[in-house]
Amino acid sequence: MNTNCSTNKTRLTVEKIAVANLPTKIGDFKIAGYRSLNSTEEFVVLFKGEMERNVPTLVRIHSQCLTGDVFGSIKCDCGPQLRKAMEMIEAEGRGAIVYQQQEGRGIGIVNKIRAYALQDEGADTVEANEQLGFAADAREYEQCAEILFDLGLCEVRMMSNNPDKIKALEDAGLRIVERVPIEVQAKQPAAHYLRTKKEKMGHLLDFNE
Ligand SMILES: [Zn+2]
Numbered sequence: 451m452n453t454n455c456s457t458n459k460t461r462l463t464v465e466k467i468a469v470a471n472l473p474t475k476i477g478d479f480k481i482a483g484y485r486s487l488n489s490t491e492e493f494v495v496l497f498k499g500e501m502e503r504n505v506p507t508l509v510r511i512h513s514q515c516l517t518g519d520v521f522g523s524i525k526c527d528c529g530p531q532l533r534k535a536m537e538m539i540e541a542e543g544r545g546a547i548v549y550q551q552q553e554g555r556g557i558g559i560v561n562k563i564r565a566y567a568l569q570d571e572g573a574d575t576v577e578a579n580e581q582l583g584f585a586a587d588a589r590e591y592e593q594c595a596e597i598l599f600d601l602g603l604c605e606v607r608m609m610s611n612n613p614d615k616i617k618a619l620e621d622a623g624l625r626i627v628e629r630v631p632i633e634v635q636a637k638q639p640a641a642h643y644l645r646t647k648k649e650k651m652g653h654l655l656d657f658n659e
Contacts, residue, residue, distance in 0.1 A: 481495070595619045
């Protein structure tokens with residue numbers, strides 16, 4: 451196990467550009483903008499409190515979901531998960547959410563809508579992506595993990611059910627001291643989606659019918 455949280459990388463591949471205050475309905479946060487040094491990708495981090503390496507800190511990598519985060523779609527659980535993560539950080543007074551702008555598991559919003567159209571015909575979320583010629587999950591989390599390291603974190607309490615995200619943080623040299631379940635009440639259309647995530651994508655959900 452990595453005990454000192456040093457990164458193997460000689461230099462990080464992300465750069466912090468700006469930090470500002472962001473008061474929200476849930477509480478007062480700070481927002482930071484990062485840019486990738488090896489692509490055009492941009493990242494946003496919402497955080498609160500002092501980021502200290504020896505304090506186990508709540509973190510989440512939240513993957514952008516326009517339909518869920520903005521429009522309140524109940525096809526998935528993304529919007530309630532984001533709000534729940536913000537509420538948990540607000541209650542604790544410390545934590546960070548990297549908002550990864552890779553819509554639709556990396557395939558983009560228009561392709562996600564194409565996948566939704568296939569789902570309207572009866573495909574599940576994995577089958578729909580495969581019918582469109584995409585991997586079930588095209589996201590990469592390496593730079594999100596680098597951002598958490600750059601913020602000054604080492605010991606983290608990971609708010610995620612996704613084993614790929616957990617592995618990315620470990621690979622980046624962060625120490626996961628706890629996995630904090632983030633489960634929200636799923637409305638009916640999301641139930642099928644969550645079952646697919648659990649059964650086909652290995653998500654660690656305590657989910658029953
Ligand atoms: Zn979603």
